[in-house]
Amino acid sequence: MATREEYIEKLEAQLKEWNQQIDKLQEKSxxxxxxxxxxxELKKAELKQRKSALSKxxxxxxxxxxxxxxxxxxxxxxxxxxxxxxxxxxxSIFQEE
Numbered sequence: 001m002a003t004r005e006e007y008i009e010k011l012e013a014q015l016k017e018w019n020q021q022i023d024k025l026q027e028k029s030x031x032x033x034x035x036x037x038x039x040x041e042l043k044k045a046e047l048k049q050r051k052s053a054l055s056k057x058x059x060x061x062x063x064x065x066x067x068x069x070x071x072x073x074x075x076x077x078x079x080x081x082x083x084x085x086x087x088x089x090x091x092s093i094f095q096e097e
Contacts, residue, residue: 004061004069011058011080015051018087022047028094036093043090050083 002010022044029040057076064072 004064004066007069007073008058008062011054011076015054018051018083021087022090025090025094032094040090040093043086043093047083047086047090050079050086054079054083 025040026044029037032040054076057072057079061069061072061076
């Protein structure tokens with residue numbers, strides 16, 4: 001079982017990686033059709049909302065003690081999976097072409 005600090009580092013590293021991949025997809029979208037660009041922007045906006053919710057929960061974990069970490073971790077896992085699904089949706093836009 002990961003410690004609170006390890007868990008935070010893992011989430012932050014994955015968020016950073018996803019941000020970089022989104023930036024690459026943003027560049028790729030510039031060369032695509034208007035329809036695909038619109039689809040990408042819509043999904044990207046949804047993803048941004050999901051990332052915001054996860055970031056807020058991550059901030060709570062950072063401010064929490066070990067005693068509340070397990071409870072917060074459960075809530076965070078739900079948000080994490082939601083964000084992961086959203087990221088997959090964004091990537092799939094470019095695989096549909």
